[in-house]
Amino acid sequence: MSETAEHAPEKPEKKRRTFEPQPGFVVQAYRFALDPNSIQEQALRSHCGAARAAFNWAVSWVRASWSQRAAEQTYGIGADELTEWRPWSLPSLRKAFNTVKHTDPRFADWWSENSKEAYNTGLADAAAAFDNYAKSKNGKRAGRRMGKPRRKSKHKARPACRFTTGTIRLEPDRRHVTLPRLGTIRTHESTRKLQRRIGNGSARILSATVRHERGRWLVSFQVEVKRETPRVTRPDAAVGVDLGVKHLAVTADSLGEIRYEPNPAHYDIALKTLKRLSRRVSRRQGPDRRTGQAPSKRWRRANEQRNKVHHRVANLRADALHKLTTRITSEYGTVVVEDLNVAGMLKNRRLARKIADAGFGEIRRQLTYKSGWNNARTVVAGRWFPSSKTCSGCGAVKAKLPLHVRVFTCGACDLVIDRDENAARNLAALAADRTTGTGVAGDQGAPAPKPRGADQKTRATTRSHKATGGRAGGVIPQQRKETRDRQQDTEPPTLR
Template sequence: MIVTQAYRFALDPTERQVVALLRHAGAARVAYNWALARVKANLSQREAERSYGIEDLTPSFGWSMYSMRKAWNQAKDDVAPWWAQCSKEAYATGLEQLATGLRNWSDSRKGRRRGRPMGFPRFKSKNKAVKSCRFTTGAIRLDGRTHVVLPVLGRIKTHESTRKLARRIDNGTARITSATVRLDAGRWYVSFSVEVERPDVAPRRPDAVVGVDLGVKTLAVFSDGRPPAQNPKHYDHALRKLRRLSRTVSRRTGPDRRTGAQPSKRWLRANEQRNKVHHRIANLRRDGIHKLTTDLAREYGTIVVEDLNVAGMVRNRNLARAVSDAGFGEIRRQLAYKTVWNGGRLEVADRWFPSSKTCSHCQAVKPKLPLRVRTFSCENCGLAIDRDENAALNLASLVKRHVAGSGPETRNGRGADRKTGPGPAGGREASTSHRPSRPGQTRTFAPQWANP
């Protein structure tokens, strides 16, 4: 099985190499802003000609990356006389980013792109834009275990060993397709996009099905009785320190967008200390989620999670901070590809499946179950169980009912008949049709009221 995998390494560039890295990132920003200015000028010119009734309009400026790169090559001597100091990939990076942004905006307007509406691309600021550059051609390779080689930039020392990737390349099971350098948290990183040949493996329990209920009080509760994964709440634990550092930053002379005033050195130092705390929180959260998802993907053949409306949950001012700190979306994203790597599959229950309000013993559904009620008590059969454990059991049994075939237990996941009625507000637009999945493919269960 061949998959595309990323390998990210921290760099230790020299002062001269840092200047070269910043120059490449700036070149990408210049090419992006130049092409965006050309696009907006062309649109304005054509709109003005239409308002005057001119039929022979100015030819449109191509929005594809190849059209913009052709125009850039014709104008680069006047726009950027220093263009030869950087790799051609730097300018291609900015043009490709603009082409992607324009395509996303166009698809969003025409209804071909799901999700929230995309805005028209905006110019990139020198101080706020992410400093990055992507290389797809030229000398992109590892040099030993402690250096990487990139076009024009040359040989750069890495902060950590690259032996894991080097071992795969030496064995012929990996091939580097591109490299991206990026300034993140005050340190330069290089990310290699690699085509990796992974052996076909199977989970330790290929026939086991586990339901995973994600929550804020407890990060993950499992249906097979294994100890729940506690929520470390990294942000809450660092909140006192962040408040103190934020007060220090507020007492310094910071940047002022209205007057154009530059921040003081003391403000920059204080802001850097505050950012270090934020970066540490993000690293701790990422490390914990990776350990949890890797263990689940290697253990179980089928993992069932809910299609949580995370975007809607963070709009609740009482839950936004706790939900963001838990990282529900990242857990699902990692499970999606790690189950494929380990020979399992990820099943996603429909967003409207009442996993917490359904009795895991008799399938009776409660009309309401507030978040403050942490114990599920069934009036029908007398079951009393923790609400998160009950939800995990329902998620696992949902897969078993679908896989079981025909019969009364497969008629409706809610334990009701076909006369359940219409779904909640939003209806079926927020759902995905029920299609059989191939091994290793993520599947979303259809709304229960839509089952035949």
């Protein structure tokens, strides 16, 4: 480094652009299908491949210092002489990538063919992945424990690229969009819904994301929209939503109205066709990465036909869930849903396929954000709240209620009612009885009950630890401590 560069004044760090909506505005997405030609599709794949390559480089670059320090410690090198930790913040990754992209043989020949936003997408994803890993390791991130970021596979990663700067606009003909370096691409559907909002000044495009999903190229515009809070039809009424397999949802409101939403079962309907197409694919010469065998044309055609059925099922499911959740959130001022253990329910091999086809988690997600749009509230019942085992007439709670018993019979007041309808009534009543300031309803002050007395729908199986002496993995405490100490020596201080 030259003396001039070494003593040059440091440039002030640029503030990161944040998308915080203005008062009266919300940030939402508008997604449109694209119809690119062969040249444009090749450019789209090139941009998405560049984003994946930048992500893999960032992961390898950061973790290389971890491995180097671990190796140096085995040589007896002192702590002060070890290789420095490489930072994973987005500005640091950008600076390092801009330095190596001209000389690294992995990028030197083709990096200039794509927009800078493609590489920024991969670097931003890598920085977010390391941040999530650090927060999860330090106990500051909810959910399952995350592992170290790994490289993305070319064959498994979903192609995606995000644009935040440059020319991003909708064309006046409402059938084309313009993106940086990609040019003007025709859309499969009209963009007039978003074009009208931009024209009257009630919407502003913040970014655009292209991805290949369900056999099509899609573009999603992140838009800041001025949204007038609509009034629901019955703002003072509460509705309980009980999800199930036989009926997708049973709703019961505080006014006594009961509705049974049938389960479309799109996957079960298409299962016979999928089996036939899967047999056809298995009889063709498919790809084999171990031997380098390329798939035949007949295999590609058969696989494309099978994928079209899968894509159609996914589209039908998404359409049905959106219609259901939109109707509920536009009618009631309070929506009560259950905190179902969907991951545990999927472990039931007899019901896993039907539960996955119903989309329980997606229904709750849509009900939550759509209620916020309509100025309504969402109440989440506690996971161990016995909605199905509680009598909606007298409040008596049964000790056991097997899943195959579809009719609830109360031994105290002789009430005979459908099991799902009884659960929906209890959820609707819960909105007025046990609502706390956090929006979570249930037994808030009492200790968590045991899973044995919980509702059958939320019971998750647990593994037995008899073979390990009551300890996960059979590791004695002293061994766990030594393993943890060795791991801390090979990880940055932010992860300790």
